[in-house]
Amino acid sequence: MKVKCPDCKEIAELADDFSFVKCSKCSFDMTYGDYVKYIAYKDARYKDILSDYK
Numbered sequence: 235m236k237v238k239c240p241d242c243k244e245i246a247e248l249a250d251d252f253s254f255v256k257c258s259k260c261s262f263d264m265t266y267g268d269y270v271k272y273i274a275y276k277d278a279r280y281k282d283i284l285s286d287y288k
């Protein structure tokens with residue numbers, strides 16, 4: 235399954251059994267659990283950055 239790489243925004247590969255996410259464009263390689271946490275962390279930071287510019 236294809237997912238978006240949180241680091242380089244290219245297409246990353248999610249294993250069919252949801253065990254890991256790997257990106258061939260950069261060195262991103264995480265378990266799916268860590269990937270979800272990483273996305274949430276980046277998203278939270280992004281929202282923080284936006285709110286600073288209000």
Ligand SMILES: [Zn+2]
Pocket residue numbers: 239240241242243244246257258259260261262
């Ligand atoms: Zn990547």
